[in-house]
Amino acid sequence: MSAPQPLAPLSGAKLAIGTVAVSLAMFMNVLDSSIANVAIPTISGDLGVSVDEGTWVITIFAAANAVSIPLTGWLTQRFGTVKLFVSSILLFVLASWLCGIAPNLPTLLGARILQGVVAGPLAPLSQALLLGSWPKQKSSTALALWSMTALVGPIAGPSLGGWITYDYNWSWIFYINIPVGLFAAAVTWAIYRDRESATRRMPIDGVGLFLLVVWVASLQIMLDKGKDLAWFDSPLIVALGLVALVGFAFFIVWELTEENPVVDIRLFTQRNFAGGTISISVAYGMFFGTLVLLPQWMQGYLGYRAVDSGLATAPLGVFAVLLTPVIGRLLPRSDPRYIATVAFIGFAVVFMMRTQFYTDVSHWDIVLPTLLQGIPMAMFFVPLTSIILSGLPPEKIPAAAGLSNFARTFCGAVGTSLIGNAFNDRTILHHVRLTEQASPTNPVFTQQMDTVHGALHLGGDSAYALFNTSVDSQAAVMGLNDIFYISAIIFIAIIPLIWITRPSRSAADTSSAAGAH
Known part of the structure; x- marks a missing residue:
């Protein structure tokens, strides 16, 4: 036929x-x-x-x-x-x-x-x-x-x-x-x-799919509920962690031995696929997690309305849209590893700019790094996807694109949870440190509170409430700056993953990658 x-x-x-x-x-x-x-x-x-x-x-x-x-x-x-x-x-x-x-x-x-x-x-x-x-x-x-x-x-x-x-x-x-x-x-x-495309009956890896759902769901629920349940002090969190770990182990073993796996784990034996997928997934987790956190901080601590925080983060896509066609034309004549490296350095620079945020930060100081982040964003997806798919036989490209997209999307969810938890932990830590000397037995602190009482004509409880609100805001911005600093370090740290790859220069690889993200 x-x-x-x-x-x-x-x-x-x-x-x-x-x-x-x-x-x-x-x-x-x-x-x-x-x-x-x-x-x-x-x-x-x-x-x-x-x-x-x-x-x-x-x-x-x-x-x-x-x-x-x-x-x-x-x-x-x-x-x-x-x-x-x-x-x-x-x-x-x-x-x-x-x-x-x-x-x-x-x-x-x-x-x-x-x-x-x-x-x-x-x-x-x-x-x-x-x-x-x-x-x-x-x-x-x-x-x-x-x-x-x-x-x-x-x-x-x-x-x-x-x-x-x-x-x-x-x-x-x-x-x-x-x-x-x-x-x-x-x-x-x-x-x-x-x-319509041709159809045919294909076997489905039911066991692999079940194990995939089990370990992904367990891990995500553990990350989302961990802080509320005091992490591993909770039997539920311990159980979820064990289910995720055991489910993941069984999933790996099953997929490596299954004839028609739902996820072709063997692709990670290819250095281009492994280096490109891990780097794009970790980077996307940091990118998306901070993208979710920033509006929450603006609304929770700066008093921004939802529409204002939306407008402050909207410029992210401006340079991304303008420069993506340029990167698409440049890629066939360039080594994608150089472009991806510049992108990661660009992300690190943007996050370092954000480590300078303070409680009364201006609107422009928030918008500028977001606007500039669009530049590395335009240099991010297409070159790394080109690396991921380069050198693979045509019959492997759909499975490779599917697995890399799974890893990237899942890391976006995990990154959002981890960054949210880290922000809360760092905020609490800074709050404790800022209030270590805030005691009625400390004469310097009580003198400052007396000054507030007199200057603002506030009662004792109101003065303490104002002090606590101020400390909350300061602790939150310090926690946020910590997250951005750590994110910048991670972007630099994963650059070597790009350079373990040896992408081919075939036009087919480049054109296949251009839209695969």
Whole structure:
């Protein structure tokens, strides 16, 4: 039986409208990973939970999304690219509606899990549909459009989320997906339904999938609940840690011996894949974790409104959008290791700039590093993905892209949890150190309190409350600066991982990588 002939590319209005529809689905997915960042304090307040618990809205989405990514290949072969893509969009719309009407945190988290699971196929399938729509000689243009769509999210997400949360209601950050998703699904089906990919029944690694869900879920819950339950003083946290550890060990052994593994662990024996995947995953964990933390600090300690913190973080995508096409043209003529190294150094410089924050930091001092962070962001994804996929045989590229995306997305969730916990721990430590001498038996302290009483005409309790508020703000900014300092060090420390690779210079590798992130 001969192989099916490739479909002719689209042209004219069909190509333009199809590109818009497919890109909108990708934009909806990317937007949803960033639009909630600035709304977490508001969501937490409305649902009567702490900001730490509210952050689960982000981490649980990322973890569920990471688990579903490796299934995309099997689902595509079983149901077809177009049917799976349209179904994922419609289920994403349903999950978004459920998020919007959620009356409490457990319901919202359940809806976010569904949203994360069905979002897994959107990125790789949107890329596949675009590449199949455009003429082969213009594939770089299609990938550039795909990348631009992915990068617009960090610009639109925070500002749009802040505006909606402040002027309307946080539920609308999820409801906004409904008209966008319905339009994208209807147009995609109308244009692409006759371009369905071939299907066949494939065995699924059920045991591997079960073990993957077990250890990922256990680890994520342990990280999210650890601080509230005093970490390993809690039997639940100990149990979750053991389940995660044992589940991960069994998962590795099973996947190495399974004929059709859900995750091809053997890819880590390839130095390019190992070095590139570990470096991009760790870097993304630091990048995304700090991106979530910054708006929470601005709203919790600087008095920023949701819309203001959104506008302060929105400039992140400006240089990213402007420079990504330039990097795409530069990459075929350059060693991607140099570009990725410059990107990591750029991230380190930006984070070092943020270590100078103080309690009365100006709006511009917050915006400037965020704006400049877009430069290394443009030099981050494409070169590292090029390294990851270089030298692999064509039949291994889908599995490699899926595994690297799983690792990166999961590290985004883990990084958010770890950075949130580290910020709380450092803030508490600095608060203790700042108040070591704050005792009624210390004559210097009591003299200062007496001065406050007289100058501000405050009673004793009010003066102590003002003092504690001031210490809280100072401890928080010192904790934040610690996080940025550690992040800068980590970005420099992982640079050697880039240089253990030996990327090939084939054009095929470069073009395959351009949109794979």
